[in-house]
Amino acid sequence: MSLGGTGLPFDLILFDLDGTLIDTAPEIALAVNDTLEELALEPVSPEQVIRWIGHGTRELLVQALADRWGMTPQAVQAAPDFANAEACFQRHYAARCGTRSQPYPQVIPALDALRSAGVRLAVVTNKESRYTDRVLDAHGLTGRFDRVISGDTFPVKKPNPLAVDDCRSRFGIARERTLLVGDSAIDVQTARNAGVAIWAVPYGYNAGQPVADAAPDRLIEDFGALQPDALLTWAALVDT
Structure with a gap:
């Protein structure tokens, strides 16, 4: 594998947020149950919330209400009480x-090492920007990224490839020099749609299913695999 201008296999690395960079499920579950309590509904389990993460918070709320109201997601969105429930959740x-969230182990050291090596870094998440910004700011991560694309940045979300294409165009990076790192089948499909490499971490959410089932290009145990030395070792192995 050829090395780019950074001297590494990739010049642009994009990251999913929830379940990849940061473990956000505990605080999302609390917010869902805060909402259900205010609406006089029974709480849901953390495991249920994890299965609903990935398509944005509005869709997650729809799933929670569908479960508690005994309705289809379509019926929930059409219900007269949905607007009030959404405002409550927000x-x-x-x-x-x-x-109640925290970065996963080795995330911050890997990001800092990649930035020092000149790699362009971006977040691509389906979470709405008002929440993305709060979470990144809370953990001192905002300044570590060259671009942050949330679920409401464009009219479309992952698995549409627009966010990946936007970053590549903005930074002038070719597809073969771009890597997406995520935790879900949504991320795998996004990368496939964008024609870029996809590596996945096994500790995320992915609707409660093993992300390996989505067939990413590589399954990495943690962000230690993204340290520059580890990337170079991997590239050398690929070339042998």
Whole structure:
């Protein structure tokens, strides 16, 4: 594998947020149950919330209400009470953002090492920007990225490849020099749609299913595999 201008196999690395960079499930579950309590509904389990993460917080709330109201997601969105429930959730999640989440092990050292090596870094998440910004700020991560694309940055979200294409175009990086790192089948499909490499971490959410089932290009145990020396070792092995 040829090395780019950074001297590494990739010049642009894009990261999913929830379940990849940061373990956000605990605070999301709390916000969901804060909302259900205010609506006089029974709570849901953390495991249920994890299965619903990935398509943005609105869709997650729809799934929770569908479960508690005994309705289809389509019926929930058409229900007269949905707007009030959504406003309630927005208030609770804004209060919870950054309070019970934490970066996964080795994330911050790997990001810092990649930045020092000149790699362009971006976040591509389906989470709405008001929550993305709060979570990144809470953990001192905002300044570590050259670009942050949230679920409401463009009219479309992952697995649409627009966010990846935007970053590549903005930084002038070819597809073969671009890597997406995620935790879900959504991320794998996004990378496939964008024509870029996809590596996945096994500790994320992915609707409660093993991400290996989505057939990423590589499954990495943790962000230690993204340290520059580890990337060079991997590239040398690929070439042998």
